Amino acid sequence: MTETPQWLDDAAGPVVRPYALIRGRTRSSGDAFDLVATVTVVGEPSGEAAGELGPEQRLILRAARSPISVADVAVELDLPIGVVRVLLGDLRDNGFISVTSPSAARQRSNEGILKEVINGLRAL
Amino acid sequence: MDSGLSDDPVALKILVAGGFGVGKTTLVGAISEIKPLRTEEVLSERGIGVDDIDGVEAKTTTTVAMDFGRITIRDGLVVYLFGTPGQERFWFMWDELSYGALGAVVIADTRRLTDCFPSVDYFEQRGTPFVVAVNCFDGAARHSVDDVRIALDLDPDVPVLLCDVRRRSSAKEVMVTLVEHSLRTLTATG
Numbered sequence: 001m002t003e004t005p006q007w008l009d010d011a012a013g014p015v016v017r018p019y020a021l022i023r024g025r026t027r028s029s030g031d032a033f034d035l036v037a038t039v040t041v042v043g044e045p046s047g048e049a050a051g052e053l054g055p056e057q058r059l060i061l062r063a064a065r066s067p068i069s070v071a072d073v074a075v076e077l078d079l080p081i082g083v084v085r086v087l088l089g090d091l092r093d094n095g096f097i098s099v100t101s102p103s104a105a106r107q108r109s110n111e112g113i114l115k116e117v118i119n120g121l122r123a124l
Numbered sequence: 125m126d127s128g129l130s131d132d133p134v135a136l137k138i139l140v141a142g143g144f145g146v147g148k149t150t151l152v153g154a155i156s157e158i159k160p161l162r163t164e165e166v167l168s169e170r171g172i173g174v175d176d177i178d179g180v181e182a183k184t185t186t187t188v189a190m191d192f193g194r195i196t197i198r199d200g201l202v203v204y205l206f207g208t209p210g211q212e213r214f215w216f217m218w219d220e221l222s223y224g225a226l227g228a229v230v231i232a233d234t235r236r237l238t239d240c241f242p243s244v245d246y247f248e249q250r251g252t253p254f255v256v257a258v259n260c261f262d263g264a265a266r267h268s269v270d271d272v273r274i275a276l277d278l279d280p281d282v283p284v285l286l287c288d289v290r291r292r293s294s295a296k297e298v299m300v301t302l303v304e305h306s307l308r309t310l311t312a313t314g
Contacts, residue, residue, distance in 0.1 A: 034224070036135035036204050069135055071192055071204060075158065102135050102224060113134055113201065114226075114307040120197030121300045124155070124292075 022086040033085050035071045038100045039064045045096055056087055133200040139221055140207040142231035143239020147259045148207040149191050151289040156193025227253040227306040229298055234267045237275055244276055253306040255283040257298045
């Protein structure tokens with residue numbers, strides 16, 4: 001008897017294509033988020049707004065209870081960064097999260113931090 | 125939870141660039157504490173026509189998204205590694221990736237040294253501190269660091285070092301060399 005190959009779970013790929021999750025949009029409203037910007041939950045969704053959240057957005061809110069980077073959110077949800085940005089934009093527009101961009105200039109120019117990084121890398 | 129007002133979390137970005145098939149994904153994987161986020165696609169016959177794989181014929185997959193790695197130095201201080209896609213058609217991603225980056229590692233393969241010219245040009249033009257890490261592939265002719273420096277026409281202050289991107293200790297040395305170089309660049313420019 002030959003086995004019929006079956007496409008299940010991971011082998012079948014995602015049930016919903018990533019860009020369908022965000023209804024075909026490719027950009028979030030407002031400024032784009034830096035990959036290493038910090039996402040933090042600022043408001044717990046309740047009532048009607050909570051009901052409108054999709055499963056991915058709920059996952060983001062759970063992941064961002066303690067501050068998390070945009071790139072890490074993409075890893076947690078296993079979704080493309082472009083999709084994650086749009087989902088984050090919606091959450092920010094609804095006042096559920098705040099997104100803090102890293103101050104690139106300040107960090108790059110902080111000698112103390114760079115020395116700490118060098119020592120930390122050496123100790124790995 | 126700590127309010128963190130006095131000590132904002134710091135996230136630093138390091139880029140890993142270089143030609144196609146030069147070992148960017150391997151380098152990120154060798155040092156990251158998490159499994160690199162990546163999408164390796166099997167090279168199709170069409171891709172093989174487009175992607176120049178002379179000298180790297182054994183390579184059958186390529187990075188189509190980006191590599192992503194993380195090194196936690198301490199609570200609130202994290203270094204993120206981003207491997208930039210190897211092929212020219214993904215260069216549009218570079219501007220975003222390099223914005224605010226601490227520095228970049230350009231990986232070079234001496235069998236195909238010209239492949240890293242665009243990366244070197246890019247970081248020179250943007251003033252992003254970078255180091256050149258010569259990946260010593262099995263069977264690749266060894267060249268001295270000085271030969272590579274001359275071939276790439278690098279400024280004398282740009283560090284060039286030999287490495288084996290598969291080895292964690294080697295990847296670590298590359299990263300330390302880069303951050304030290306960034307620090308020197310910083311103190312030199314005041």
